[in-house]
Amino acid sequence: MNRYELELPVAELDLPLCVSSGQVFRWERLPSGAWLGVDGDAWYRVETGVCAHDRAVRPKVERPLDALRVCVESNRPPDRFRSLFRLEASLPEVERAILDRGPELATFVRALPGLRVLRPSDPSEVLFSFLCTPNNNLERITRMVAALAEYGEPIAELHGRVAHRFPDAARIAAIPESELRAKGFGYRGRSIPNVARQLLRMPEDWLAGLSKLPYVEAHSKLCGLDGVGPKLADCVCLFGLGFLEAAPVDTHLWQAACRLYFPHLRGKSLTESRYREVGGFLRARFGPLTGWAHQYLFYDNLLRTRRRPQ
DNA sequence: CCCACACCGATT
DNA sequence: ATCGGTGTGG
Numbered sequence: 001m002n003r004y005e006l007e008l009p010v011a012e013l014d015l016p017l018c019v020s021s022g023q024v025f026r027w028e029r030l031p032s033g034a035w036l037g038v039d040g041d042a043w044y045r046v047e048t049g050v051c052a053h054d055r056a057v058r059p060k061v062e063r064p065l066d067a068l069r070v071c072v073e074s075n076r077p078p079d080r081f082r083s084l085f086r087l088e089a090s091l092p093e094v095e096r097a098i099l100d101r102g103p104e105l106a107t108f109v110r111a112l113p114g115l116r117v118l119r120p121s122d123p124s125e126v127l128f129s130f131l132c133t134p135n136n137n138l139e140r141i142t143r144m145v146a147a148l149a150e151y152g153e154p155i156a157e158l159h160g161r162v163a164h165r166f167p168d169a170a171r172i173a174a175i176p177e178s179e180l181r182a183k184g185f186g187y188r189g190r191s192i193p194n195v196a197r198q199l200l201r202m203p204e205d206w207l208a209g210l211s212k213l214p215y216v217e218a219h220s221k222l223c224g225l226d227g228v229g230p231k232l233a234d235c236v237c238l239f240g241l242g243f244l245e246a247a248p249v250d251t252h253l254w255q256a257a258c259r260l261y262f263p264h265l266r267g268k269s270l271t272e273s274r275y276r277e278v279g280g281f282l283r284a285r286f287g288p289l290t291g292w293a294h295q296y297l298f299y300d301n302l303l304r305t306r307r308r309p310q
Numbered sequence: 311c312c313c314a315c316a317c318c319g320a321t322t
Numbered sequence: 323a324t325c326g327g328t329g330t331g332g
Contacts, residue, residue: 133327134326134327134328135317135318135319135320135325135326135327135328136318136319136320136326136327137319137320137321139320140319140320184318184319185318186317186318186319187316187317187318188317188318190317191328226328226329227328227329228328229327229328229329230327230328231327231328232327232328250326250327251325251326251327269312269313270326270327271311271312271313272311272312273311273312312332313331313332314330314331314332315329315330315331315332316328316329316330317326317327317328317329318326319325320324320325320326321323321324321325322323322324322325
C-alpha cells in the first residue's frame with residue numbers, strides 16, 4: 001500500500017469533474033467525501049480539496065492560496081496516478097493552446113476548469129466500458145460497468161466493499177447472454193460477450209498493440225469488431241490507446257459542433273459521412289489537442305441538456 | 311450517400 | 323412518444 005500527497009495549483013485538476021465526465025466509470029464518492037476509484041489493476045482512495053476548508057479551520061496555513069492538496073492511498077505508486085490523470089501535461093498550457101486554435105471554445109474552457117483527458121491503463125477495460133454507453137446515461141453505465149467488474153479478481157477490500165480488477169476478455173466471453181440480460185444489460189448482454197469472443201480470436205495484445213499504429217489504422221481495425229462502430233472506436237482510441245487526435249462524435253458532440261461550426265446541419269441526423277466530416281474538421285482545427293477540445297464540447301453539452309431538456 | 315428500422319431502457 | 327450507437331437492409 002502506498003500513501004502519497006500531491007500538491008498542485010488548483011487550476012491543474014478537478015478530480016471529481018474528471019472522473020464524472022464520462023471518461024471513466026469506476027469512481028464513486030464515499031459519504032466522507034473521499035473518492036474511491038479503480039483503473040486496471042490499480043485502486044485509489046483519494047481525498048482532495050482546495051485548502052479553503054483548511055483555511056477555515058486553521059486560518060494560518062502556510063500553503064499558497066491556490067494550492068490543491070491531493071491525498072492518495074493506492075496499491076500502485078504515484079506515477080500511476082499521475083499517468084491516469086495525465087499530470088505531465090500542464091493544463092493551463094493545454095487551455096492556452098486550445099484557445100489559440102479555437103477562441104470560440106473560451107466559454108467551454110472557462111466553464112470546466114480542471115477538466116482533463118484521462119489516460120486509463122487498460123484498453124480492454126475501456127473497450128468494454130464504452131460498449132455499455134450507447135443509448136445510455138451515466139448512472140446506468142456506472143451500474144453496468146460495476147456489474148461487469150464483479151466478474152474480475154478482487155484486488156482490495158476498502159470501506160466494506162470489494163474492489164475488483166476488470167475481468168479479461170476470456171472471463172467476459174464466458175458470461176451467458178441471459179445472465180447479463182437479467183442484470184439489466186438489454187441487448188448489450190449479447191454484444192459484450194460477442195466482442196470478447198472476437199478479441200480472443202486475435203493475437204495476444206492485439207488491442208494494446210493498436211496504439212503503435214497510426215490513428216486512422218487503429219480506428220479502422222477497431223471498427224472491424226462486430227458491435228463496434230466509429231464512435232466506440234474513437235472512444236477506445238482516445239481513452240484506451242492515447243490517440244489525442246481522436247474525437248468520438250456522439251449526439252452531444254454533434255449538437256455542439258452544429259451550434260459552433262455547422263449551423264446548416266442543425267437538427268440533421270448524424271450519418272457516417274457527417275461523422276467523418278466533424279472529426280476531420282476538429283482534427284484540422286485542433287490537431288493533437290482534438291481529444292481535449294472534444295472533452296470540453298462533450299461534457300458542456302451533456303450538462304446543458306441535463307438542465308434544459310431539448 | 312442517405313434513410314428507416316430494430317435493439318432496450320430511460321426520460322418526457 | 324422520443325432518444326441514441328450500431329447493424330442491416332433498402
